[in-house]
Amino acid sequence: MKNHNNSNILESPEFRMAIIAISVFVLMSLLSPERFLSSQNIISMAFQFPEFAILALAMTIVMLTGGIDLSVVGISNFTAVVAAIILTQFASPDMSLQASILWYGGAIFAALILGAVCGYTNGILVAYLGLPPILATLGSGLVFTGFAVALTGGSAVMGFPEVVAWLGNERLLGIPVPLIIFIVLAFGLHILLSRTSFGLKITMYGANPLAAFFAAIDINRMLIKVYVVSGMLSAIAGLVIMSRANSAKADYGSSYLLLAILIAVLGGVNPYGGYGKIIGVVLAVLSMQFLSSGLNMLQVSNFARELIWGSLLIIVMIINSTNWIKQKKNAIKPIKSS
Amino acid sequence: MVSKTTGAFIDMQQVTKRYAGVVALDDVDFTVMPGEIVCLAGENGSGKSTLIKILAGIEHASAGEIYINGISHKKLNPRVSSAAGVMVIFQDFSLFPNLSVAENISFSTQLREQRRIFNSTYAKNLARKALERIDVDIPLDAPVESLPVAHKQLVGICRALACDARLIIMDEPTTALTEREVRSLLDIIRRLKSDGVAVVFVSHKLAEVMEVSDRVVVLRNGKKVADGPASDFDAASLTRHMTGRDVIEAQPSPLAADAKELLVVKNLNKTGVLTNINFNLKAGEVLGLTGLLGSGRTSLAKAMFGLTKADSGTLTLDSKKIALGDPVATAHAGIGYVPEDRLTEGLFLTQSIVRNVAIGRLDRHQKNGFLNINNLISEATDWLKRLKVKTSNIEAPVKSLSGGNQQRVSLARWLARSPKVLILNGPSVGVDVGSKAEIHDLIRDLAQSGIGIIMISDDLPELLATCQRILVMRSGEIVDEIDSKSTNEEQLSHRLAS
Numbered sequence: 116m117k118n119h120n121n122s123n124i125l126e127s128p129e130f131r132m133a134i135i136a137i138s139v140f141v142l143m144s145l146l147s148p149e150r151f152l153s154s155q156n157i158i159s160m161a162f163q164f165p166e167f168a169i170l171a172l173a174m175t176i177v178m179l180t181g182g183i184d185l186s187v188v189g190i191s192n193f194t195a196v197v198a199a200i201i202l203t204q205f206a207s208p209d210m211s212l213q214a215s216i217l218w219y220g221g222a223i224f225a226a227l228i229l230g231a232v233c234g235y236t237n238g239i240l241v242a243y244l245g246l247p248p249i250l251a252t253l254g255s256g257l258v259f260t261g262f263a264v265a266l267t268g269g270s271a272v273m274g275f276p277e278v279v280a281w282l283g284n285e286r287l288l289g290i291p292v293p294l295i296i297f298i299v300l301a302f303g304l305h306i307l308l309s310r311t312s313f314g315l316k317i318t319m320y321g322a323n324p325l326a327a328f329f330a331a332i333d334i335n336r337m338l339i340k341v342y343v344v345s346g347m348l349s350a351i352a353g354l355v356i357m358s359r360a361n362s363a364k365a366d367y368g369s370s371y372l373l374l375a376i377l378i379a380v381l382g383g384v385n386p387y388g389g390y391g392k393i394i395g396v397v398l399a400v401l402s403m404q405f406l407s408s409g410l411n412m413l414q415v416s417n418f419a420r421e422l423i424w425g426s427l428l429i430i431v432m433i434i435n436s437t438n439w440i441k442q443k444k445n446a447i448k449p450i451k452s453s
Numbered sequence: 454m455v456s457k458t459t460g461a462f463i464d465m466q467q468v469t470k471r472y473a474g475v476v477a478l479d480d481v482d483f484t485v486m487p488g489e490i491v492c493l494a495g496e497n498g499s500g501k502s503t504l505i506k507i508l509a510g511i512e513h514a515s516a517g518e519i520y521i522n523g524i525s526h527k528k529l530n531p532r533v534s535s536a537a538g539v540m541v542i543f544q545d546f547s548l549f550p551n552l553s554v555a556e557n558i559s560f561s562t563q564l565r566e567q568r569r570i571f572n573s574t575y576a577k578n579l580a581r582k583a584l585e586r587i588d589v590d591i592p593l594d595a596p597v598e599s600l601p602v603a604h605k606q607l608v609g610i611c612r613a614l615a616c617d618a619r620l621i622i623m624d625e626p627t628t629a630l631t632e633r634e635v636r637s638l639l640d641i642i643r644r645l646k647s648d649g650v651a652v653v654f655v656s657h658k659l660a661e662v663m664e665v666s667d668r669v670v671v672l673r674n675g676k677k678v679a680d681g682p683a684s685d686f687d688a689a690s691l692t693r694h695m696t697g698r699d700v701i702e703a704q705p706s707p708l709a710a711d712a713k714e715l716l717v718v719k720n721l722n723k724t725g726v727l728t729n730i731n732f733n734l735k736a737g738e739v740l741g742l743t744g745l746l747g748s749g750r751t752s753l754a755k756a757m758f759g760l761t762k763a764d765s766g767t768l769t770l771d772s773k774k775i776a777l778g779d780p781v782a783t784a785h786a787g788i789g790y791v792p793e794d795r796l797t798e799g800l801f802l803t804q805s806i807v808r809n810v811a812i813g814r815l816d817r818h819q820k821n822g823f824l825n826i827n828n829l830i831s832e833a834t835d836w837l838k839r840l841k842v843k844t845s846n847i848e849a850p851v852k853s854l855s856g857g858n859q860q861r862v863s864l865a866r867w868l869a870r871s872p873k874v875l876i877l878n879g880p881s882v883g884v885d886v887g888s889k890a891e892i893h894d895l896i897r898d899l900a901q902s903g904i905g906i907i908m909i910s911d912d913l914p915e916l917l918a919t920c921q922r923i924l925v926m927r928s929g930e931i932v933d934e935i936d937s938k939s940t941n942e943e944q945l946s947h948r949l950a951s
Binding site for chain 2: 310311314315316318319322323325326327328329330331332333389390
């Protein structure tokens, strides 16, 4: 059941994204061959991108319904702070390995549950109370961040058992653990979207919410599940960030929100809903990472980087929007008369 | 620069319009003289709308020439058209419901005069003058949403007059009006004519407006097939021109005497929308539900299917009560609803044909958390074949299909769920004549197989050809129940609009 919006593979946003990813990679390799292509750089990239890439996955599933989740970073930090507090309160760096693994598992479990609860709240706001997703999640994101600030007083929580560092910094069979987590999640989301009733309903709802209502799809339940999935993915991103930073703070990853939206849109997800593929999002993640480390090596300042991302987002939207507007126009052509 | 040859106000020559491979208008000549009343007739999809959209400047002709008042216009846009005096009153009137009568009437004029600041005294004067021209009295300060339909239409006419309209095009002006309201509309049209304003009626129901018309133009499949004085036409010849043949419809199949009661609707109420709706439906029965636009037909369908929640009443299917206001439970109980507006309510236009059918069956084909995609597709394909959907590629987006085939896709989605009751709202709207007869055959066949069908339509021949019984609604109430064997189109039309 392929979507034939882009029947010609060469015109599909995924193909365009693959070209971009390769071009950026080649360009950066040419600009700074010794440093960009060094194994050290490749590995450090593989450790860096999973955290925002997971947030981009969270963004993607919500965008497929025609919504947006601006609370992803808020949920990450809130859940990470709670996990960190559990660890600092109950576990200590000099604890035995088994005990610290146990407490770490408990903290992860708590973070996931909390992420689901945050997502559930968003889902209630959007589905049952009918708030526009952009405002509902803008508000709830601030609330979640606010909780994190209240719990920590705004400072970083640190002093974890050593085992916490494993998730973000170690390798399994030579592959960075965060990368493995991302691959598993991306593949899982791909299966969820293309091989389950829930996934197809998401796409169909995004394509035409009114028709979904008339087709007797249980829209409210579906929307809540979407936001719960988004919340849990955000929580996982939060755990990866916490492990890599070896601390948790209410305002980590503040630039990741824009980045997550940028990646989803760049990857071909239609912000009006109804179209998007995980492979496109993965390619967009790689392009952004190549671009970002390349710019780093060329010693472009952090502020300039945000400027570049913002401009990129607008440019991609302009390129894609001709397509989207065409679809929108077709969708609202009246049927009556003549 | 008045074109000397004709003196026509509108003179369209050899106008052709193509949409991505489809020819909507094919080499059509169309003229309107000043002060002339013209009927533009044609079936759904004949190109009537395209023609008026080109005149209004909303669509551009692919070829041909357009003269307005003798001046050639290469490319019209809505501003140019209205400045030239061409005003279109669309079926929905395009009014601002939250603004007052005076504001609505004066809106376009004030915009055109490029007034930056709204002047309410000036607005009221404009509105009063326009209302005086057609000799009606509507309170200037009333918000338009509080007016009855007929008055909204008058506000639309006044807005056109306030802009110095020389030609008013009215799209399906009578669909929402009672017989009395149609009378007074015709009086107003006569008055406009004596004022030198030309009027074009666009309609597929012409009996009512024939008496004031000077000329009739008939379109069929984008071509002009007839053009002559109104006195040359009668109802039968018009139908023949519009359809291109004498359509002989089959009769509804008789209902078995021992047919069991399927659906019982009791005392369904919804404040301001539905009052005391009571009726029942037998297995194998096709029950017509009709009424003027705004009579509550669609509201009743939505309330039955749970899309809106009725305040009180019961819905019983096979002696089991169905919860009100819950479309998921209603569909689960065995009721299906094919909505009126396929493009926004019925179909997922950008999604594939097969997905549009399969959407109703997703949960049934899910096992251990995963979809059995092969079963899902083969079932949907099977239904597409049974309903004879003509397509080479079931993965193509559903918007690539013709109206008739799209309707079949909508039907296939519900039939795949083997419903006990199907509610069809305007099943042949926007469907060409040939497909229409096929859809009617299909409906009769479905009823024969024991499904109860509620058929909502304002197409009277269609109701008479498919339904055993017809309910007539007015202001949210069922006011009449007619045995279709004992009536004909004329009587039905009278009982509908009286």
